[in-house]
Amino acid sequence: MREEETPFILPLNPHEFVFPDPRDASDEGLLAYGGDLSSRRLLEAYARGIFPWFNADDPILWWSPNPRLVLYPDDFKMSKSFRRVLRGGAYEVKFDHDFPAVIRACGQIPRPGQTGTWLHPQMQEAYIALHEQGFAHSIETYMGGELVGGLYGIAMGKAFFGESMFARRPNASKIALAALRGVLGASSYDFIDCQVETEHLIRMGAVTVPRDVFLDALGEALAKPGAVGSWADYTWEYEHENQ
Numbered sequence: 001m002r003e004e005e006t007p008f009i010l011p012l013n014p015h016e017f018v019f020p021d022p023r024d025a026s027d028e029g030l031l032a033y034g035g036d037l038s039s040r041r042l043l044e045a046y047a048r049g050i051f052p053w054f055n056a057d058d059p060i061l062w063w064s065p066n067p068r069l070v071l072y073p074d075d076f077k078m079s080k081s082f083r084r085v086l087r088g089g090a091y092e093v094k095f096d097h098d099f100p101a102v103i104r105a106c107g108q109i110p111r112p113g114q115t116g117t118w119l120h121p122q123m124q125e126a127y128i129a130l131h132e133q134g135f136a137h138s139i140e141t142y143m144g145g146e147l148v149g150g151l152y153g154i155a156m157g158k159a160f161f162g163e164s165m166f167a168r169r170p171n172a173s174k175i176a177l178a179a180l181r182g183v184l185g186a187s188s189y190d191f192i193d194c195q196v197e198t199e200h201l202i203r204m205g206a207v208t209v210p211r212d213v214f215l216d217a218l219g220e221a222l223a224k225p226g227a228v229g230s231w232a233d234y235t236w237e238y239e240h241e242n243q
Contacts, residue, residue: 009033012062017044022064023212029065036060037126039133046154046161047222049215051195056120066211069194069201071162073185077205078178085171086178086238092142093179095231099131100124102138102150106164119164127163130154134229139176141167148172151180153192157222160184161193177204179236190221 010020012035025031031050035041037060045051045062054061078086107119130136135156141149149172151165160180167173184192193214194206209217 017041019045019048019050019062022049022215025064025066025211027066029063029211030061031064032062033059035062037122039126039129039135042126042130042154043135043156046156047218049193049211049218051161051163052123053118055118056122064211065196067197067208068211068214069197069206070209070214070217071181071192071194071201071204071206073181073189073192075205075207076178076181077203082171082174082178086175089237089239090143091148091172091175093175093236094140094142095179095183095234095236096131096137097140097232098147099136099138099152100128101147102140102152102166103127103164105147105150105166105168106152109166109168127152127154137231139180141172141175141179143169143172149174150176155189155226155228157226158188158190158224159193159218159221160189160191162195174204178238182236182238183231183234187227190217190224193218 009030010032012019012032014035017040020031022031037052042052050062050064052060053063103119103124107124127136131138136152136154138152139150140147148169149165149167151162151173153160153162165173165176180192194201197208
């Protein structure tokens, strides 16, 4: 992209909940900066295909990259070895049982090429607030009563925005993702937004789509009725799903 074609990165008005059009962002996706992490602003951002991602010492940065990584529930892939893990049943899956523990763990797990975490306390508090309002949810994997893996994200309409996952034992985060795929598929969700490409998620069936395609699909998903509230009563078992 030539320098004169680079879009301006706009500051957000702290008193208004308005974002620039994500279709005008660069492929990298940086769209705006500033504002706050209030629940109202976060929900407005996700509804427009925008998410925050920034270091603790930076201003709040808002992104909508092109292309977008998406996992459709019916396209979720499981290897034969992973199916054996699921059939073995040496784990328990819970939903919304301990959201704060999941988001803390996601922030603590070392990541290749990263010396710190973007899930600093300010971000954690913002998503915990969304959880308390019934929008953000955790899917948790337990073994022997110990939390060993999980993920969290935001549900709106028939879209689920996956934010982060962690694993302290092999396959623990994959089990949580399989459970999420199971409950979303049973509830006719359109897709899981995985944001940016990773080899791990590509192997599990996620695909990249152009940002415009993603934004069009997001509009359709949000037009469908979704459930707001706790998922604590949700259950999932692999054998039941595959009978």
